[in-house]
Amino acid sequence: MAPKPLTFPGIFSALLAFSFSLLLFCHPIIGGHNYHDALRKSILFFEGQRSGRLPPDQRVKWRRDSALHDGSTAGVDLTGGYYDAGDNVKFGFPMAFTTTLLAWSIIDFGRNMGPELKNTVKAVKWSTDYLLKATEKRGVVYVQVGDAYSDHSCWERPEDMDTLRTVYKIDNAHPGSDVAGETAAALAAASIVFRKRDPAYSRLLLNRAIRVFNFADKHRGAYSSSLHSAVCPFYCDVNGYQDELLWGAAWLHKASRKRVYREYIVKNEVVLRAGDTINEFGWDNKHAGINVLISKEVLMGKADYFESFKQNADGFICSLLPGISHPQVQYSPGGLMFKTGGSNMQHVTSLSFLLLAYSNYLSHANKVVPCGETSASPALLKHLAKRQVDYILGDNPLGMSYMVGYGARFPRRIHHRGSSLPSVAAHPARIGCKAGTRYYISPNPNPNLLVGAVVGGPNVSDAFPDSRPYFQESEPTTYINAPLVGLLAFFSAHP
Numbered sequence: 396m397a398p399k400p401l402t403f404p405g406i407f408s409a410l411l412a413f414s415f416s417l418l419l420f421c422h423p424i425i426g427g428h429n430y431h432d433a434l435r436k437s438i439l440f441f442e443g444q445r446s447g448r449l450p451p452d453q454r455v456k457w458r459r460d461s462a463l464h465d466g467s468t469a470g471v472d473l474t475g476g477y478y479d480a481g482d483n484v485k486f487g488f489p490m491a492f493t494t495t496l497l498a499w500s501i502i503d504f505g506r507n508m509g510p511e512l513k514n515t516v517k518a519v520k521w522s523t524d525y526l527l528k529a530t531e532k533r534g535v536v537y538v539q540v541g542d543a544y545s546d547h548s549c550w551e552r553p554e555d556m557d558t559l560r561t562v563y564k565i566d567n568a569h570p571g572s573d574v575a576g577e578t579a580a581a582l583a584a585a586s587i588v589f590r591k592r593d594p595a596y597s598r599l600l601l602n603r604a605i606r607v608f609n610f611a612d613k614h615r616g617a618y619s620s621s622l623h624s625a626v627c628p629f630y631c632d633v634n635g636y637q638d639e640l641l642w643g644a645a646w647l648h649k650a651s652r653k654r655v656y657r658e659y660i661v662k663n664e665v666v667l668r669a670g671d672t673i674n675e676f677g678w679d680n681k682h683a684g685i686n687v688l689i690s691k692e693v694l695m696g697k698a699d700y701f702e703s704f705k706q707n708a709d710g711f712i713c714s715l716l717p718g719i720s721h722p723q724v725q726y727s728p729g730g731l732m733f734k735t736g737g738s739n740m741q742h743v744t745s746l747s748f749l750l751l752a753y754s755n756y757l758s759h760a761n762k763v764v765p766c767g768e769t770s771a772s773p774a775l776l777k778h779l780a781k782r783q784v785d786y787i788l789g790d791n792p793l794g795m796s797y798m799v800g801y802g803a804r805f806p807r808r809i810h811h812r813g814s815s816l817p818s819v820a821a822h823p824a825r826i827g828c829k830a831g832t833r834y835y836i837s838p839n840p841n842p843n844l845l846v847g848a849v850v851g852g853p854n855v856s857d858a859f860p861d862s863r864p865y866f867q868e869s870e871p872t873t874y875i876n877a878p879l880v881g882l883l884a885f886f887s888a889h890p
Contacts, residue, residue, distance in 0.1 A: 500881030571618025576639030
C-alpha cells in the first residue's frame with residue numbers, strides 16, 4: 396500500500412511533540428515578516444565582507460579598501476574576494492562553497508528576487524573574479540591568503556591589517572581535491588548564472604571549472620593533509636575529499652550537459668561514497684546537496700540511472716522531520732533545527748535550503764517523499780523550511796531576530812572586527828593589533844551595523860549570549876547567508 400501523505404490537518408497530530416513546541420514557543424510577528432526587506436539585507440551583508448579595492452557603488456559605507464597587496468609575496472594578484480566571517484583571512488574553501496550556494500540560489504529562486512537579483516549576481520561575481528585569479532595558473536590553486544594564527548591574535552580593522560598575509564596553494568605535489576572540487580563546483584554553478592547575462596564570462600567560468608576539476612580528480616588528496624598547519628582547525632576537511640569530487644562533477648554535468656560527467660557520477664557513486672552521511676550539508680560535507688541536486692533529473696523523468704541519489708535524498712528529508720528520531724538532527728524547544736558543533740545557523744540555512752529546493756522539484760513532478768508508514772508532501776517541506784526562516788527572523792522564545800538590522804531586537808555585539816571597531820571615517824588613525832582588544836571586550840554595542848549578517852545563533856536550549864567572546868553564537872559567516880538568500884527570495888514571493 397502506498398504511504399499516506401501528511402496533510403496539514405494531520406501534521407500536528409503526527410508530529411505531536413514538535414507541535415507543542417510550536418504552540419508554546421512560537422512568537423509570531425504581527426502582520427508577518429517582510430521577507431523582501433530581509434532578502435535585501437541578507438545580500439547587503441556580502442558588501443560588508445568584501446576584501447580588496449571597493450567599487451564606486453559600494454553601499455556599506457563604513458568599510459574601506461583593504462588587503463590591496465594580497466598575493467604579492469607569491470608574485471600573483473590575489474586581491475578581492477570575501478573575508479569569510481569576523482576575521483580578516485580569505486579562506487578559499489568556504490568562499491567557494493558560499494559562491495556555489497549563492498549561484499544555486501539564483502538558479503532556483505532568481506525569478507523571485509525582483510530588484511535584488513542584480514545585487515545577488517554582483518555578489519557572485521565579486522567571488523568568481525577572485526576564484527579566477529586563484530586558479531589562473533595551471534596545476535595550482537591558491538586556497539588561502541592570511542596566516543590565521545597571526546590574524547586571530549589581533550583585533551583590528553581589515554583596513555589597518557598588518558598581520559601576515561601568507562599565501563597558501565595546492566599543486567600536483569600537494570593536492571587538495573576538496574577545495575579544488577568545491578572551486579570547480581562554484582565556477583560551474585556561476586557559469587549557469589552568467590550564461591545569458593554575459594556569455595563570454597560564462598564560457599570562461601565553465602572552461603576554468605573543467606580544468607580545475609580535472610586537476611582535483613587527477614591529483615587526489617585532502618588539502619587538510621597538504622596544508623594542515625595552515626587550514627586546521629579553522630577549515631579542516633574532516634569529511635574527506637570524495638564528496639567534493641562528486642559535487643564538482645554534479646555541477647559540471649548541470650552546467651555543461653556533457654555525458655562524461657554523467658558517466659563519472661555513475662561510475663564513482665560507490666567509490667566516492669555518495670550514500671554516506673546523507674543528512675549533512677555545509678562547507679565541509681556536500682552529501683545531502685549532491686543527492687538533492689542530482690535528484691532533480693530523476694524527478695523530471697530524465698535520469699533513471701541516478702535513482703539511488705533520489706533514494707538518498709528521500710532518506711535525508713525523512714531524517715529532518717521533527718518527531719522522527721535521528722541522532723544527528725535535533726530541534727530546540729523553540730523549534731530550531733540543531734546539530735552539534737559550532738555556528739549552528741550554517742546548518743539551519745543550508746539544510747532548509749535543500750528542503751525548499753527539493754520541495755519544488757517534488758511539486759513539479761507531483762511526488763511526495765515516503766518516510767516509513769507515512770510520507771512528506773512538498774507543502775510540508777516548505778512549511779518546515781519557512782519555520783526555520785521565521786525563527787531566524789524573530790519567531791523564537793527570545794523574540795530576537797538573528798539578522799543584524801532586521802526587526803526591533805537583534806544582536807548588537809557580534810564577533811566581527813570591522814563592525815566592532817570604530818570606522819576609518821570615525822577614527823582615521825590606525826588602531827593596532829592589540830589596541831583593538833578594548834573594543835573586543837567592551838560591553839558596548841558595535842559602532843558599525845553589519846546589516847544583514849546572520850550570526851551563529853542560539854544553543855540547543857534557545858539561549859543566546861549577545862557577546863563577542865562567544866564566537867560560535869555571535870559570529871556571522873558568508874556561508875550562513877548564502878543559502879538564506881534563496882530561502883528569503885522564495886518566501887518574499889510566497890509568504
